[in-house]
Amino acid sequence: MKIDGxxxxxxxxxxxxxxxxxxxxxxxxxxxxxxxxxxAKAGFLFALSLVPTVMLALGCLxxxxxxxxxxxAHKLLTPFLxxxxxxxxxxxxxxxxxxxxxxxxxxxxxxxxxxxxxxKKELVIMGAWxxxxxxxxxxxxxxxxxxxAALTAPVIIPLVLMFVLKFVGALFVRFVLNVVYKxxxxxxx
Amino acid sequence: xxxxTKTAGSNNPFDIFVVGARKGFQIATNNLxxxxxxxxxxxxxxxxxxxxxxxxxxxxxxMGIFGLPGEAVxxxxxxxxxxxAGTGIAVSLLAKGIINGTHATILIPAIFLIGSQLxxxxxxxxxxxxxxxxxxxxxxxxxxxxxxxxxxxxxxx
Numbered sequence: 001m002k003i004d005g006x007x008x009x010x011x012x013x014x015x016x017x018x019x020x021x022x023x024x025x026x027x028x029x030x031x032x033x034x035x036x037x038x039x040a041k042a043g044f045l046f047a048l049s050l051v052p053t054v055m056l057a058l059g060c061l062x063x064x065x066x067x068x069x070x071x072x073a074h075k076l077l078t079p080f081l082x083x084x085x086x087x088x089x090x091x092x093x094x095x096x097x098x099x100x101x102x103x104x105x106x107x108x109x110x111x112x113x114x115x116x117x118x119x120k121k122e123l124v125i126m127g128a129w130x131x132x133x134x135x136x137x138x139x140x141x142x143x144x145x146x147x148x149a150a151l152t153a154p155v156i157i158p159l160v161l162m163f164v165l166k167f168v169g170a171l172f173v174r175f176v177l178n179v180v181y182k183x184x185x186x187x188x189x
Numbered sequence: 190x191x192x193x194t195k196t197a198g199s200n201n202p203f204d205i206f207v208v209g210a211r212k213g214f215q216i217a218t219n220n221l222x223x224x225x226x227x228x229x230x231x232x233x234x235x236x237x238x239x240x241x242x243x244x245x246x247x248x249x250x251x252m253g254i255f256g257l258p259g260e261a262v263x264x265x266x267x268x269x270x271x272x273x274a275g276t277g278i279a280v281s282l283l284a285k286g287i288i289n290g291t292h293a294t295i296l297i298p299a300i301f302l303i304g305s306q307l308x309x310x311x312x313x314x315x316x317x318x319x320x321x322x323x324x325x326x327x328x329x330x331x332x333x334x335x336x337x338x339x340x341x342x343x344x345x346x
Contacts, residue, residue: 042229066202126317151293
């Protein structure tokens with residue numbers, strides 16, 4: 001059957017989707033990824049090339065956490081929480097933990113609420129802080145490192161920007177809760 | 190991986206590094222590689238059926254605000270489902286030359302600010318017991334964050 005001019009049909013062909021490895025068109029320039037590879041095969045080789053960076057990044061992260069980066073960050077953040085977001089300083093640890101692990105951060109927030117250390121409204125504001133850019137540091141270095149080589153700005157700039165915007169998002173949510181959902185929290189405090 | 194991370198009971202920095210590097214390998218093989226392969230294949234399918242060009246045209250005006258080509262919207266939409274997949278799409282668009290380094294720099298904070306929200310509804314909002322009534326509000330806040338990030342990055346990248 002002649003299927004010329006129906007190139008889109010090849011999207012349903014397993015062999016096409018398997019793709020091709022790139023080739024060493026210019027051995028001086030091309031890495032083991034080659035050039036011109038497509039689909040699954042090209043994706044696999046590319047993903048393989050990311051593994052060392054991810055291992056290095058998480059290895060360093062582990063050392064920083066071990067030597068108290070988390071505790072230091074917790075101390076630095078605490079004074080900002082009450083005036084800025086209207087949530088108690090003791091939530092700092094749950095927020096900082098969220099930078100490393102979404103799941104651990106969520107579990108800590110739940111614990112605070114269950115122990116009645118924070119109100120429902122404070123839980124929602126914490127949720128907002130944690131939800132946008134969850135697991136920030138881990139995700140950025142583990143997943144985002146795939147794009148690091150292409151970035152035209154220093155790697156730290158997007159990280160700092162995202163950290164600041166977490167506060168912006170939480171502030172926005174705090175504002176909406178205070179204005180639109182005021183009635184919901186009347187009986188609290 | 191909480192703050193009292195178990196470090197194999199050793200205080201030797203080399204051992205601590207190795208524990209982290211091992212986690213890195215787990216993440217790379219369990220999360221990163223399968224997602225990148227999937228993203229490459231999806232990008233190829235979208236390309237073959239011509240959807241990529243179509244999406245590119247439709248969203249060109251919107252993405253133009255952030256200094257991005259229309260196709261870049263696929264990165265953001267995919268990020269919403271999974272940040273690994275979104276990153277994978279960004280990487281494959283880079284490889285195809287549809288976006289360049291500047292575009293990637295504009296996109297990277299947005300990828301993580303709206304990243305994996307679908308997953309995190311269960312893993313974060315569900316676990317922390319945030320009332321469902323406020324979930325859309327939190328999503329809106331994340332989308333606003335991502336837009337602000339892209340506008341700011343436009344001047345830095």
